[in-house]
Amino acid sequence: KNTKEKDHYLKEIFRLEMSGQSISVSTLSKVLGVSKSSVSNMIKKLVAMNLLNSAPYKSIEFTSHGRELARTIVAKHRLIESFLVEVMNFDPKNVHDIAEEIENRKIDPHGSPIPDVEF
Numbered sequence: 001k002n003t004k005e006k007d008h009y010l011k012e013i014f015r016l017e018m019s020g021q022s023i024s025v026s027t028l029s030k031v032l033g034v035s036k037s038s039v040s041n042m043i044k045k046l047v048a049m050n051l052l053n054s055a056p057y058k059s060i061e062f063t064s065h066g067r068e069l070a071r072t073i074v075a076k077h078r079l080i081e082s083f084l085v086e087v088m089n090f091d092p093k094n095v096h097d098i099a100e101e102i103e104n105r106k107i108d109p110h111g112s113p114i115p116d117v118e119f
Contacts, residue, residue, distance in 0.1 A: 004104045007073050008032070009042055010051065013060065014070040023060040077103055 012031055016023050025043065029036045043060060046052040051066030062070060080099040084090040090098070108114055 004100070005042065006046065006049075007103065008100075009046065010066070010070040010073055011077065013052070013062065014067075014074050017062065025060075028060075073103075 012028065013023055016027065021027065025036050025039045028039045043052060043054050047054050050063055051069060053061045053063055077099050080102050081095045084095040084098060085092050106114055
């Protein structure tokens with residue numbers, strides 16, 4: 001399964017939820033710039049993973065497990081962005097994509113596998 005894509009969806013759904021927007025396939029399609037069928041397929045996968053609840057004509061919502069995972073992913077992403085800006089002196093406009101790459105690393109600089117843990 002594509003962890004990066006899953007994380008991206010969870011981050012965007014979390015962001016929409018925090019801003020009080022109703023979350024639908026068409027909203028996500030616009031926000032993510034992908035087709036509605038791609039969104040529907042990913043939502044089905046996330047529902048099967050017990051991360052989201054989805055029903056016809058209802059807003060897409062997190063399960064409690066899904067919300068915790070999304071909070072973890074968003075926190076890790078924001079911490080990495082903060083580190084890049086405050087410690088490494090990157091321009092804030094340039095850190096989002098770099099943070100996404102770092103988040104999805106599987107091997108550390110010494111060649112050791114990075115354990116998959118919740119922060």
